[in-house]
Amino acid sequence: MDEDIWSRLAEYYERIKDTPLVERFARDPERFQNFSITLDDMLLDFSKTSLDETACSLLLELACATDLENKRDAMFNGEPVNRTENRAALHTALRNRSNEPVFVENKDVMPEVNATLASMAAFAEGVRSGITSAHDGAAFTDVVNIGIGGSDLGPAMATPALAPYHDGPRLHFVSNADGAEISDLLKQLDPGRTLFIISSKSFTTIETMTNAATAKKWMTAGIGEKATEHFAAVSTALDKTTEFGIAPDMVFSFGDWVGGRYSVWGPIGLSLMIAIGQERFAEFLQGGHDMDQHFRSAPLHKNIPVMLGLVGIWHNNICGYESRAVLPYDQRLARLPAYLQQLDMESNGKSVTLTGDVITRKSGPVVWGEAGTNGQHAFYQLIHQGSQIIPCEFLVAAQSHEENLPQHHRLLLANCLAQSEALMRGRNRDEATERLRAQGAAQEDLDLAIHQVFPGNRPSTTLIYRKLTPRTLGRIIALYEHRVFVEGAIWGVNSFDQWGVELGKELAATLLPLIGKNAGYEDKDGSTQGLLQTISQLRGD
Numbered sequence: 001m002d003e004d005i006w007s008r009l010a011e012y013y014e015r016i017k018d019t020p021l022v023e024r025f026a027r028d029p030e031r032f033q034n035f036s037i038t039l040d041d042m043l044l045d046f047s048k049t050s051l052d053e054t055a056c057s058l059l060l061e062l063a064c065a066t067d068l069e070n071k072r073d074a075m076f077n078g079e080p081v082n083r084t085e086n087r088a089a090l091h092t093a094l095r096n097r098s099n100e101p102v103f104v105e106n107k108d109v110m111p112e113v114n115a116t117l118a119s120m121a122a123f124a125e126g127v128r129s130g131i132t133s134a135h136d137g138a139a140f141t142d143v144v145n146i147g148i149g150g151s152d153l154g155p156a157m158a159t160p161a162l163a164p165y166h167d168g169p170r171l172h173f174v175s176n177a178d179g180a181e182i183s184d185l186l187k188q189l190d191p192g193r194t195l196f197i198i199s200s201k202s203f204t205t206i207e208t209m210t211n212a213a214t215a216k217k218w219m220t221a222g223i224g225e226k227a228t229e230h231f232a233a234v235s236t237a238l239d240k241t242t243e244f245g246i247a248p249d250m251v252f253s254f255g256d257w258v259g260g261r262y263s264v265w266g267p268i269g270l271s272l273m274i275a276i277g278q279e280r281f282a283e284f285l286q287g288g289h290d291m292d293q294h295f296r297s298a299p300l301h302k303n304i305p306v307m308l309g310l311v312g313i314w315h316n317n318i319c320g321y322e323s324r325a326v327l328p329y330d331q332r333l334a335r336l337p338a339y340l341q342q343l344d345m346e347s348n349g350k351s352v353t354l355t356g357d358v359i360t361r362k363s364g365p366v367v368w369g370e371a372g373t374n375g376q377h378a379f380y381q382l383i384h385q386g387s388q389i390i391p392c393e394f395l396v397a398a399q400s401h402e403e404n405l406p407q408h409h410r411l412l413l414a415n416c417l418a419q420s421e422a423l424m425r426g427r428n429r430d431e432a433t434e435r436l437r438a439q440g441a442a443q444e445d446l447d448l449a450i451h452q453v454f455p456g457n458r459p460s461t462t463l464i465y466r467k468l469t470p471r472t473l474g475r476i477i478a479l480y481e482h483r484v485f486v487e488g489a490i491w492g493v494n495s496f497d498q499w500g501v502e503l504g505k506e507l508a509a510t511l512l513p514l515i516g517k518n519a520g521y522e523d524k525d526g527s528t529q530g531l532l533q534t535i536s537q538l539r540g541d
């Protein structure tokens with residue numbers, strides 16, 4: 001049955017694809033109202049895409065045929081939707097502000113969630129007030145989160161996003177195996193005033209463990225035997241945190257039903273909570289919960305994550321656009337594209353369905369982006385005039401936090417709206433020629449007009465929110481989580497595993513002992529052998 005809907009979508013697209021977006025607006029004065037959805041002070045506008053009523057109906061039919069609503073309910077109800085790892089995916093329980101019971105294998109997880117949140121809050125507020133202090137009783141001035149992927153990107157993205165609320169100690173993030181990152185940071189820090197949070201669900205991730213060992217050595221050199229008093233951990237592997245020397249009351253745990261890239265809502269968000277305080281963190285959770293309730297209860301055609309997911313399916317599978325750009329006109333969301341790359345590409349970058357069948361169509365697209373307006377002066381050339389079409393996803397706040405700089409925010413808003421307008425309407429050759437003439441160009445220079453043509457008819461969505469508060473950020477992140485879920489459910493993939501990261505990790509382990517050696521790698525391919533030899537020569541090993 002789904003195949004039939006996919007075919008009807010493809011056929012329908014062939015019929016409508018040449019209708020310019022501007023013409024759609026001319027035909028339907030209510031197009032903006034008809035193709036936008038509001039949730040309180042947030043609005044998703046998808047009217048600047050080629051979706052029309054028929055396309056939306058077909059996509060909604062597809063969502064129903066692929067059992068989207070039952071899959072959604074199964075996730076919220078704690079069923080083992082992550083079937084390849086036989087686990088639930090219950091990040092929504094971490095932000096379940098209704099406190100209604102959520103069962104995993106017949107056990108309500110909410111008491112555990114609330115207890116963990118309370119112990120995080122006690123610790124975070126202790127660090128903020130100085131009650132939880134350094135070895136000599138002084139307050140910590142700097143907190144370093146060491147983690148990678150989902151144990152880094154959430155708080156590393158959210159902390160600058162919520163900078164106006166940051167009134168706790170300074171926060172730093174170390175993730176890369178490259179010693180340059182930790183080395184450059186440690187030079188700025190005083191071990192006597194620094195707290196490390198080692199964030200690793202598994203507590204085996206090589207990058208994190210290597211950075212943690214370096215931090216411990218540095219701390220021991222700085223303050224001696226009390227070094228481990230300056231370490232906390234966030235992990236599910238309590239035996240390993242103990243082995244590292246971290247006291248059990250400095251360890252914050254969570255269930256294996258929270259996936260790494262969905263974990264900012266719980267203890268992985270501890271560094272964020274230290275930065276903004278427990279009350280603001282609770283508002284952030286409330287924002288996530290707001291979006292959960294909307295996702296669970298709004299009719300599909302008025303459901304922001306559902307419609308954003310269907311826009312994604314339309315662009316990827318029907319229009320054939322292979323990437324999408326996330327363009328926050330919000331400097332504090334500069335790390336959002338990186339965050340969404342993991343969320344989206346680790347979740348839906350799959351080629352096999354949950355039932356083990358090879359997917360016959362494209363799954364997760366390439367996700368990339370940059371904060372506006374910087375992107376305008378870098379890659380927007382290609383977005384406007386390049387030979388491939390890249391759906392753009394703009395995000396912008398109506399109000400800024402910089403009330404003393406209103407001219408900046410007006411400029412930012414004007415630029416954001418100008419880009420989606422330019423992408424849609426473009427400029428034809430006649431218009432370009434007229435423009436040159438109006439600028440006083442000589443007749444022989446009018447040929448330049450061809451370079452100033454913009455094809456237009458390029459799709460974009462815009463997410464507008466009142467202001468980037470903790471609650472709004474929570475809504476934005478949960479929106480994207482559910483969008484990824486919607487797309488994954490339609491493709492039939494497991495959006496909660498990540499087997500694709502394993503092979504590289506395994507091979508790195510086999511290569512590690514070969515670095516700096518001149519032999520012993522005869523079983524490797526020619527390129528890898530050649531590279532190992534060159535490394536040896538260049539290092540002088």
Ligand SMILES: O=P(O)(O)OC[C@H]1O[C@](O)(CO)[C@@H](O)[C@@H]1O
Nearest residue numbers: 149150151200201202205260501
């Ligand atoms: O928290 P851990 O176990 O250190 O894992 C970190 C990251 O590594 C991955 O497993 C693979 O990149 C991610 O899914 C995860 O967020």
